[in-house]
Amino acid sequence: MIDKRCSDTELVSLYQTGNEAAFEMLLHRHKSRVYTAIYLIVKDRYEAEDLLQDTFIKAINTIKAGRYNEEGKFLPWVCRIAHNLAIDHFRKRKRYPEVTLEDGSQLFDSMRFAEESYEDKQMFRDTRSRMRDLIKELPDEQKQVLIMRHYLQMTFQEIAERTEVSINTALGRMRYALINLRKKMIKNNIAYDENFYPKRFDQVSIPRGQQGPDERD
Amino acid sequence: MIRFLYQEANKDLTKEINKALLGDAELRAQLAEMKSSKKSLDAVQLEPSPESVLNILSYARGLQEH
Known part of the structure; x- marks a missing residue:
């Protein structure tokens, strides 16, 4: 049984030593955020599902190969993988070129033009x-x-x-x-209803005296 | 203010803004509005399908077995 208060770093370490439940907890902590980011970029549920799987498979391979070295910043690292895969995705599709990023990608242009499917509208x-x-x-x-x-x-x-x-x-x-x-x-x-939406797992409390704006209310 | 909102402000800036907020009702109102928008973005949390999650977990377990 894994303590839910375990940090991402601890979970990665546990997974490296063969604890599958640790990875499962990591995945459940972050899957929604990563999936949402990918979906908002590619605007297609099926492509987002594929890219999510590719993202975590790449993360798993890196962790298991002993190449993970992000010093506790698991989510930003996974998000960077997702972002890069999304860029590759649009490069391959070569669609809607307009705004070019530093690396030559046209990542966000699709957002303006992509049409939603009937299924999405219903969903x-x-x-x-x-x-x-x-x-x-x-x-x-x-x-x-x-x-x-x-x-x-x-x-x-x-x-x-x-x-x-x-x-x-x-x-x-x-x-x-x-x-x-x-x-x-x-x-x-x-209206945003705080009671309706659960707090994110990745929100970290900050010690008193170093309070940021999220800890004020 | 945006750095402060996203907790990217350094200690000095955080201290400065905290102090300014104490005496500036308009600034507090601005911050409250931006906080509300920020929180509402968390409402846009979509869930991947159970199949995708299972695929990832299967892959993770498969690698563990080797």
Whole structure:
């Protein structure tokens, strides 16, 4: 039996020594966030499912080969794998080229044009679906930063480097993304209910005296 | 403020913003709005299919056996 309070680093170590349950816990902790990030990029459930599997298989191979060395930052590492695979995915598909990132990829362009399937429309009718639609309505630059920071867990410095803008530009885009999102939520009468949505497993408490904004309320 | 919201602010900046928030109601309102947007993004959490999860776990177990 594994203690649920185990850190990601401890779980990786346990898995390396042959504890399968440790990997299962890691997967259950992070699968939703990684899958959501991939889905918001590729806009196709089936492709997102495939890329999610590819992402974790790559992570498993790296861990089992003894090449994992991320010093406890498991989620950002897995998200980077997912991001790179998504870039490769679009490179192979060669679709919707418009905005080119530093590495030549056209990752986020598909978001504006990809059509949702009937099945997708049927599947998400609740608040999550409406929120997702609001994210899609954001200007491309804001949407790009928002997905990279919030779902792919990149730092603003990494985003600035990746998108070839200054860090202040990246921060400004994120600020406007959140402000615009808030305006859209109010306009569309969407309220966030903290009791309805469970807290994320990856939220880490910060000691008193070093409190950030999430610990204020 | 955004660095602060995403906990990327260093100690000095965090201290500075915490101090500013104490005396600035407008700033507190701005932060509350951005926090609300940030939290709402967590609502967009989709779940992969059980099949995908099982495939990954099977692969993980398969490697363990070798």
